[in-house]
Every structure is written in C-alpha cells, then in structure tokens.
Amino acid sequence: MxxxxxxxxxxxxxxxxxxxxxxxxxxxxxxxQPPRFVEAMLVHMPGCIFVAFILPSVATGGWRYAAAAAVAVLAMVLTRMLTLSIVLGVAALWLLAAAWP
Amino acid sequence: MNVQFTWAGFRQGARMVLPMLPSFAPFGLVVGVLAAGEGLSMLEAAVMSAMVFAGTSQLVALGAWGSPVPVLAVTLAVFVINMRMAPMSAALAPWFHGLRGWRLWLSLFTVTDHSFALSVSEMRRGQRDAAFLLGLGLPSWLWWTACVTMGHALSGVIELRPGHPLLFAGLATLCALLVTLWRGRGDLMPWGVAAGLALAVQAIGLGQPWPVLAGALGGSAAGAWRDLRA
CATH class of the missing domain: 1.20.5 (Single alpha-helices involved in coiled-coils or other helix-helix interfaces)
Known part of the structure; x- marks a missing residue:
C-alpha cells in the first residue's frame, strides 16, 4: 500500500x-454567448462525437470488429435493450474470433 | 430550461445505469492488471481511477509509464485523449446552465461517454432534472474504481490480453448507445461527414484524439451549415 x-x-x-x-x-x-452557428453545431455534436470515436477503433480491429459492431447496432435498433445488445456484440466477436483465428 | 436537481432524478439515473455496469468490468480489470504490471501499488491504481475516472486515457497513460514517472508526457497524453469530452459538456449546457456551486462542478466531473449519451437522449425526451447525470455518474465512478482495484488484486490470476473478445464490451456499449442518439434521416449527412473525416484523419496516420475531434467538429459543422441555410 x-x-x-x-x-x-x-x-x-x-x-x-x-x-x-x-x-x-x-x-x-x-x-x-456562442454565435448561432456554434449553437447549431452543438445540436449535432453528440452523434458526431460518437461516430468519430467509434469508427477508428472498429476500423483498426478489422472486419471481425466491424461485423460485431454491426451486430450490436442492429440488436439495439431491433430490441432497444442495451445489455442484450452489448452481450450479442461481444458474443459475435467471440464466435468470429473462434471460427477464423 | 427550468432545471431541477432532485433525489428522484438521481435515482432515475442510477436505475438506468445499473444494468450497464457489468459491461465496464472487463475494461476496468484490464486497466488494473496493466497498472500492476507497471509497478503501481493497489492504492495508487485506486487513487488514479478515482481521480481521473477516464478509462481510455488511463490505459494510454499506463502505456507511457516509467520510473520515475514521465509526468509531463502522461499528463499531455491524458489531456489529448480526453479533449473529446469538452464538446460533450458543452452539449449538456441546457442542464448545466441551471446548476451552480458543487452541483455544477461535481456533475461536470461525472461526464463520461456513457453518461453523456444517456443524458443527451434523456434531455431530448424533455428531462429537466439535472441530477439524472449525477445518478448515472456516481455509481459508474464507484464501480470503475472498484473494477480497477479488483483487476490489480487479480493481476497474477486473470489473463485478459489486449484483443480479448471480452474487451469489445466497451466498444459494443458505445455502438448500442450510438443508436439512442439517432434522431432520424437528418442525422445521416452530419454522421456521414463525421465518419468520413475520422477515417480519413486516421488514414493519414494521426491517432486519437485527432480523428474524433476532426469528425465531431466537421460533422456538426456540416449539419449546422445545412440547418441554418434552410
């Protein structure tokens, strides 16, 4: 300690x-007090930060990461259940990594 | 916006984040294992997690660790990685404008990728209780610190190498949260610009945070330009 x-x-x-x-x-x-343009930017900021933060990591991980990320997104679109989508995404990557080492 | 800050709002946030906590565990464990590998004591690893509370940047800092610690190098690395959070707190301004004193400064401390995404969705749904963010953040903070400490304790036992599928949980969480930020077809163009810019900046060899900053600023500027022109 x-x-x-x-x-x-x-x-x-x-x-x-x-x-x-x-x-x-x-x-x-x-x-x-920001100008109107900056205020309009802030409305779009949340989604754009996430897209730009996620994609480079997914691209670095290769096609398996891209496929697993697609599974997580699709699961969320269809079920709106966060925990389930995370589990399915991880499971997809695990299966892909096991099937194509 | 007429902002409130109540116990009910705090509990609502806490209830929403509890099911998400397991997905942070693998990442926290890995940071703890790495900290042990760099020679940090358990207390040091716990203090770092409690005070910094930003996983990716802790990971990067530990990658640049040494003895004596290169203080300037790790501080710069951490700042650069965490710059993406500046526009996040700016986007939550409608809530923060209604807060002052410790409520404001403590809430700002708990802005993370996850609490930000959940708060933005909630704010767009008309939520006026800013304690919601603290309700998300405080359990996450406790859990994060606990996971890193546990990882340090288990560093001789668990084998979680970089590239392990469990570590994908963090990215999978962000992917699922991204879905909650989608507002309709109007987002397609700004998100496309953000995606293209982030990948282009990465392709020319610049690491984070440059892809996320270029994508976030470029994408939202494109969206703002379209909105104001109409």
Whole structure:
C-alpha cells in the first residue's frame, strides 16, 4: 500500500488535465454567448462525437470488429435493450474470433 | 430550461445505469492488471481511477509509464485523449446552465461517454432534472474504481490480453448507445461527414484524439451549415 510522490504527482496532473477537458467545454459557454452557428453545431455534436470515436477503433480491429459492431447496432435498433445488445456484440466477436483465428 | 436537481432524478439515473455496469468490468480489470504490471501499488491504481475516472486515457497513460514517472508526457497524453469530452459538456449546457456551486462542478466531473449519451437522449425526451447525470455518474465512478482495484488484486490470476473478445464490451456499449442518439434521416449527412473525416484523419496516420475531434467538429459543422441555410 505505497503511495510514491512521483506517482501521486502524475495522478494529480492527469486528474487536473481530465477535469479541464471535461469542464472546459461548458465553462466556455458559461461566460460566452456562442454565435448561432456554434449553437447549431452543438445540436449535432453528440452523434458526431460518437461516430468519430467509434469508427477508428472498429476500423483498426478489422472486419471481425466491424461485423460485431454491426451486430450490436442492429440488436439495439431491433430490441432497444442495451445489455442484450452489448452481450450479442461481444458474443459475435467471440464466435468470429473462434471460427477464423 | 427550468432545471431541477432532485433525489428522484438521481435515482432515475442510477436505475438506468445499473444494468450497464457489468459491461465496464472487463475494461476496468484490464486497466488494473496493466497498472500492476507497471509497478503501481493497489492504492495508487485506486487513487488514479478515482481521480481521473477516464478509462481510455488511463490505459494510454499506463502505456507511457516509467520510473520515475514521465509526468509531463502522461499528463499531455491524458489531456489529448480526453479533449473529446469538452464538446460533450458543452452539449449538456441546457442542464448545466441551471446548476451552480458543487452541483455544477461535481456533475461536470461525472461526464463520461456513457453518461453523456444517456443524458443527451434523456434531455431530448424533455428531462429537466439535472441530477439524472449525477445518478448515472456516481455509481459508474464507484464501480470503475472498484473494477480497477479488483483487476490489480487479480493481476497474477486473470489473463485478459489486449484483443480479448471480452474487451469489445466497451466498444459494443458505445455502438448500442450510438443508436439512442439517432434522431432520424437528418442525422445521416452530419454522421456521414463525421465518419468520413475520422477515417480519413486516421488514414493519414494521426491517432486519437485527432480523428474524433476532426469528425465531431466537421460533422456538426456540416449539419449546422445545412440547418441554418434552410
């Protein structure tokens, strides 16, 4: 149960950097009224962040990842059950990895 | 928006996130195993998870770990990975505008990919209780810290190598949450632009966060341009 000073310093700096990123986006809006274009962008931001965050990882994982991701998306579209969709996505990847190692 | 912050809203969020918690476990365990591998004590791994509370960035930081710790390098890596959360908190502004003091600053701490997606869907459905976000975030935070700590404890026992299918649970969760963000055919063009830009930026050899930032800004700018032109 040690806590070394250099590790603690790194953790504190990481925590501050993360909080700055988390809170920063809103803190700017708290003090600055954005132009209409930026407000219109914020409406589209949620979906676009997710698309742009997911796709590069899926592409790196190759066709098995793409197929498993498609299974998770399709399951969610059809059932709207989050846990089931996650399980089916993981199961699909497991099957594909086992069938084509 | 007339924002509330009630215990009922908190409980509603907590009820929604509880079934999702198992899907975070594999990722948390892996971060714990890696932390042990980099020589962090269990206490250090737990403190890191409790204070940083951002899995992907912790993973990347541990990849750049050393002794003594390269503080500047890991801090920069963490900041860059987590830059995607700035537009997330901005998009939740209608709730945050109604909060002040600890409610505001604590809620901001609990913005994650998951709590963000669930909150946005809920906000669009007309939810006015901003404690919903904290209700999602607080159980996630406890669970995340517990999973990383458990991973550290089990580091000699469990074998979860990178590429293990269980680790896909994190990405599968994001895929399923993406479906909840779909509002109709009007999203097709901005999402397409976001997808194309993210993949193009990755193809020229830039790692995260550049693909997500380029895709998020480009896609939403394309959507805003179309909306304002009409």
């Amino acid at each position: 040690t806590l070394r000073w250099d590790v603690l310093l790194a953790i504190i700096c990481m925590a501050l950097a993360t909080y700055a990123a988390r809170a920063g986006g809103y803190a700017v809006l708290r003090v600055w």
